[in-house]
Amino acid sequence: xxxxxxxxxxxxxxxxxxxxxxxxxxxxxxxxxxxxxxxxxxxxxxxxxxxxxxxxxxxxxxxxxxxxxxxxxxxxxxxxxxxxxxxxxxxxxxxxxxxxxxxxxxxxxxxxxxxxxxxxxxxxxxxxxxxxxxxxxxxxxxxxxxxxxxxxxxxxxxxxxxxxxxxxxxxxxxxxxxxxxxxxxxxxxxxxxxxxxxxxxxxxxxxxxxxxxxxxxxxxxxxxxxxxxxxxxxxxxxxxxxxxxxxxxxxxxxxxxxxxxxxxxxxxxxxxxxxxxxxxxxxxxxxxxxxxxxxxxxxxxxxxxxxxxxxxxxxxxxxxxxxxxxxxxxxxxxxxxxxxxxxxxxxxxxxxxxxxxxxxxxxxxxxxxxxxxxxxxxxxxxxxxxxxxxxxxxxxxxxxxx
Numbered sequence: 001x002x003x004x005x006x007x008x009x010x011x012x013x014x015x016x017x018x019x020x021x022x023x024x025x026x027x028x029x030x031x032x033x034x035x036x037x038x039x040x041x042x043x044x045x046x047x048x049x050x051x052x053x054x055x056x057x058x059x060x061x062x063x064x065x066x067x068x069x070x071x072x073x074x075x076x077x078x079x080x081x082x083x084x085x086x087x088x089x090x091x092x093x094x095x096x097x098x099x100x101x102x103x104x105x106x107x108x109x110x111x112x113x114x115x116x117x118x119x120x121x122x123x124x125x126x127x128x129x130x131x132x133x134x135x136x137x138x139x140x141x142x143x144x145x146x147x148x149x150x151x152x153x154x155x156x157x158x159x160x161x162x163x164x165x166x167x168x169x170x171x172x173x174x175x176x177x178x179x180x181x182x183x184x185x186x187x188x189x190x191x192x193x194x195x196x197x198x199x200x201x202x203x204x205x206x207x208x209x210x211x212x213x214x215x216x217x218x219x220x221x222x223x224x225x226x227x228x229x230x231x232x233x234x235x236x237x238x239x240x241x242x243x244x245x246x247x248x249x250x251x252x253x254x255x256x257x258x259x260x261x262x263x264x265x266x267x268x269x270x271x272x273x274x275x276x277x278x279x280x281x282x283x284x285x286x287x288x289x290x291x292x293x294x295x296x297x298x299x300x301x302x303x304x305x306x307x308x309x310x311x312x313x314x315x316x317x318x319x320x321x322x323x324x325x326x327x328x329x330x331x332x333x334x335x336x337x338x339x340x341x342x343x344x345x346x347x348x349x350x351x352x353x354x355x356x357x358x359x360x361x362x363x364x365x366x367x368x369x370x371x372x373x374x375x376x377x378x379x380x381x382x383x384x385x386x387x388x389x390x391x392x393x394x395x396x397x398x399x400x401x402x
Contacts, residue, residue, distance in 0.1 A: 003147035003256070005157060006284050008067030010145035010257070011276055013078060014265055015394070016097040017058045017089065023387055025105050026094045027057030027112040035088065040116040048077040051085070055122050056137040057112040060085065060096070062269075067147065071277045072352040078269035079397045086395055098394040099368070100140050100189040100264035101175035103383050111137040124238045129199060134178065135192030142172070142272045144260040144279060145252075155213045156294055157258055158249065160283045162209055163297035163329070165248040165262055166308035170338035172275055173316040174264040174368035177383060182376070186316035186369040189264055194313075197246055202229045207262075208305040209247040211298045218251060248309075266368055267393040267400045274358035281349045293329055300326065312338060316367045339363060361399060371402045 019026045030040050033053070037044060044051040045065070052061040062081055068074055086095050111132040113122050122131070131137055148154045173186035185191050197203045202225045212218035227241040242252060248262045260279065266272045286293055308326065312319045317339035321327060324335070332344060342363055346356070365371060372390075375381045379402060393400045 003067060004149045005146065005153045005287065006280070008069050008147060009071060009276070009280065010064055010067050011071070011074060011078075011273065012061055012063040012143040012145070013269060013272055014054060014059055014061045014140035014142070015082075016099075016102055016140060017060060017094050018097045018102070018391070020090075020093045020095050023097065023384055023391070025058040025102055025110055026092070027110075028092055028094060029053055029057050029060050030114065030116055031092065032060070032085070032088060035091075042114070042117045046081060046084075049081040051081070053114050053116075053118075055113060055125065055131060057114055058110075059137075059140065067145070070352075071273050071280075072355060075270040075273040075397075078273070082269060082394060082397075095391055096394055097387060097391050098140075098265055098267045099174050099372075099387070099390060100187070101134065101138050101178060101192075103177040103387055104180040105138050106179060107134055107137045108132050113137075120238050124234060124236075128233055129197055133192075133196070134188075135196035139175075139189045139193060140265045141189065141261060142263040142265050142276065144263070144276045145257050146260075146280065146283070147255075147257045149256065151214045154215060154251065154258070156287045156291065157283065158209070158212065158218075158251065159294045159298050160286045161249045161258065161260060161279075162211070163286075163300065163305070164279065164282060165208055165260075166305050166312055167338060167341070168248075168260075168262040168279070168312070169264070169309070170312035170315075170317050170319050171278070171342060171362075171367065172262075172264040172266065173313075173370075174266060174372075176369040176373050177376075180383065182373065185314040186367060187264055187313045190262065190313045193246075200226075200229050200233070202226045203244050204246045206302045206306045207246075207248045208302045208309060209249060210302055215251070215253055219253075222247075264368070267390050268397050269394075270358055270397050271362060271399070274355045274362065277351055277355045278346065278349070278359050281351055282345055285349065296329060316369055317342070317363075318370075339366070365399065365401075368400060371400055374402045 017026045034040050042053040049062050050065045054061050089095050148157050169187040169190050175188040176186050178188050223241040250259045319338040322335040375386050
């Protein structure tokens with residue numbers, strides 16, 4: 001059954017499995033699944049929230065298999081599964097770690113790819129792109145899925161999300177450390193993500209998608225070129241263009257939904273759910289309350305929006321937004337920091353008090369990357385101490401405080 005816009009949502013959250021003593025990545029998701037089911041399937045059905053494998057054996061994904069009408073209580077369901085996974089992982093001396101990159105993983109040495117059900121897809125990716133790299137085996141994100149019922153709804157959703165994509169790393173950056181050293185940007189996951197498939201440029205494009213008002217135009221403008229380009233490298237036709245497409249928002253026409261992929265994972269599922277609510281409500285505000293601005297949004301070129309995205313990947317919430325034409329869409333007539341713009345936006349949105357309060361606290365505290373760097377550089381905590389505390393925050397469902 002097709003779901004109209006803003007009727008129901010799907011959330012996917014990815015976490016690392018790490019050794020409880022060393023915090024090194026621990027590639028045992030298949031062993032965990034086998035312990036629970038007695039065989040190596042790629043999914044564990046749990047009711048409200050399912051567990052799934054990912055490309056790397058140290059990563060596990062949690063998702064709600066059925067779309068939900070409200071995100072307000074979904075965080076509780078995710079939190080229960082996180083606790084249950086940690087309980088099962090104790091027998092392996094392991095636990096879950098949040099954050100969108102492991103801070104000292106060496107992917108060339110430590111990566112192990114999923115070898116069981118569906119491994120042919122991962123094997124093909126590895127042959128094409130070398131998945132023993134950052135941007136493949138060392139990245140965790142939160143995905144937001146929204147349904148649409150027809151071309152008109154697709155056009156509005158895709159256009160509004162496309163316009164908002166450049167701001168997302170500014171709110172969610174959580175990867176300031178790579179291979180034991182502080183990075184030169186706050187969302188290092190996104191820095192690697194933008195480069196991981198440059199061998200076939202059509203797959204990623206400029207990350208910000210092209211303007212596509214209908215499904216057929218999207219098919220001809222984006223998916224057909226991907227299919228043509230991949231055919232030279234995938235003679236057995238294992239990879240499909242719809243699933244190869246790696247832009248920041250991806251239509252899944254087989255499911256009549258769009259998937260937002262630019263959010264780094266946070267230290268608590270409650271924070272991820274509040275962020276998802278924030279972006280959904282922001283999209284909803286423009287589509288429902290200010291639909292006349294959709295065409296204005298589409299007047300911005302892909303490269304204009306990509307320039308802003310590169311800034312927010314670098315500087316997170318401290319990005320100085322100076323494109324007045326862009327800010328005008330939000331009713332702002334002066335340059336301001338991304339963090340200040342988020343306060344402006346949040347003040348116009350209405351929603352469950354619990355989610356609003358989490359967003360207010362996130363904006364007050366700053367991005368997770370900012371807090372990790374503050375703990376490392378100002379509080380002189382070791383990376384191991386910081387990430388051990390992050391594991392505790394994930395298990396307890398609380399903010400990382402600095």
